[in-house]
Amino acid sequence: MTDLRVGIVGVGVMGADHAERVARRTAGARLVAVADPDIARAEALAKSLDVRVVEDPLDLIAADDVDAVILASPGFAHAEQLLVCLEHRKPVLCEKPLTMDAASSLQVVEAEHKVGRPLIQVGFMRRFDPEYAALKELLDSGELGRPLMLHNVHRNKSAPVTFRSEMIVRDSMVHEVDIARWLLGDEITRITVHAPKPSDLVGAGVLDPQLALFELANGTMADAEVFVNFQVGYEVRCEAVAERGSATIGLGSGVLTRAAGRWGGAMPSDFRVRFERAYDIEVQRWVEAAARGAIDGPSAWDGYAAVAVCEAGIESLTSGRPVDVDLADRRKILG
Incomplete structure (x- = not known):
């Protein structure tokens, strides 16, 4: 070939x-x-x-x-x-x-x-990451019962000073948007994005970290903490909570050391290392x-749906209120 x-x-x-x-x-x-x-x-x-x-x-x-x-x-x-x-x-x-x-x-x-x-x-x-793929397989198997909630943590060591509040939603949180749709098996219909008092280590006017709540059409929910100036390293975690148990990925699978009164392991420096x-x-x-x-x-539809959710998320971040996602009728578009 x-x-x-x-x-x-x-x-x-x-x-x-x-x-x-x-x-x-x-x-x-x-x-x-x-x-x-x-x-x-x-x-x-x-x-x-x-x-x-x-x-x-x-x-x-x-x-x-x-x-x-x-x-x-x-x-x-x-x-x-x-x-x-x-x-x-x-x-x-x-x-x-x-x-x-x-x-x-x-x-x-x-x-x-x-x-x-x-x-x-x-x-x-992330859909191709072996841990996420295993979590998807587990949830789809029904072994844990019906999925109810998803908890996500997404932290970067640092971001450029040009990385503004809305970019945290559009360019970082967008991964959690896609993962929630994929793992929970439906469209996000409403999003609420809140921001606490921002870190003193970020640029003026940047709302970092942010906390989002996604509500899906099938009644499930997902939350996402996104912190792009975490200072420590790159960390992505996900916990799915279902009727008969929970499953967590992203806890780190490297060497755990205990020495000199400390224990721990290495944290990746950026996304290319974690998701290589x-x-x-x-x-x-x-x-x-x-x-x-x-x-x-x-697919292109998945890309469109994520953009639509993030667009509503940026509006929610500005207004402080939940915002419904304006999504086209897939059946009318694609047949």
Whole structure:
């Protein structure tokens, strides 16, 4: 079988990580081109991986020798780039967010539906993490009875000073939004986002940490603490509470030491360390699915639903009140 020829748009932290992954660790794929507004950065990466640089991302998407695309560009560029991927019938793995607002995300969903087959997979990599996958399997098995609640903790060591309050919802909490929908098996219909007195270690006007409550259509609930300037390290935990028990992931599986009057273990420095295996599995499965004309993961609808919830979450953060999620009727959109 011929390798899937992959082009990557955006080679910042995430895009460069994916470039290394496709070039060195993904079976059945070959990295052929990269594009980034920072030409020097793109050229340096391209040289190290022996691929070419395409100055215009839309030209990369349209290139005859690019079979599939990874979008790791800023969210504001996704709508246009996704529509061009659909125009050229190119499978695309799009890092979150799908787009910057629910209206344009819905337009992307509708455009893909008109193509007649799914081409867009959204980069919610936690679904591919072995611990999350095991938790999903356990809940779906019914062994613990019906799931009732989900508790989430999402902490980063630090965030840039440019990372504002609304970005905590749109770019960080969005992972908890997707996980709640996936693990609990329904849409989020209402979200409430509160913020305590912020940490003194964050920029002026930034509400960090934040605490959210998700209410789902099936009567389940999920909460999420998101703290992007935790100072200690990168920590993601999830506990599912069901009728006959609970299950927790993210407690750390590294070496636990006891010495010099202390006990403990190491904490990852950032998301790439904690979810390295998840990213590897995600990209490998995306490549295999793209080669057979399918997707194998979160869909464009999943990306749209997450954006719609986060849009309501930002409104709730501003108003201090619960906000209903304005979600289109899936049956009317997709049939």
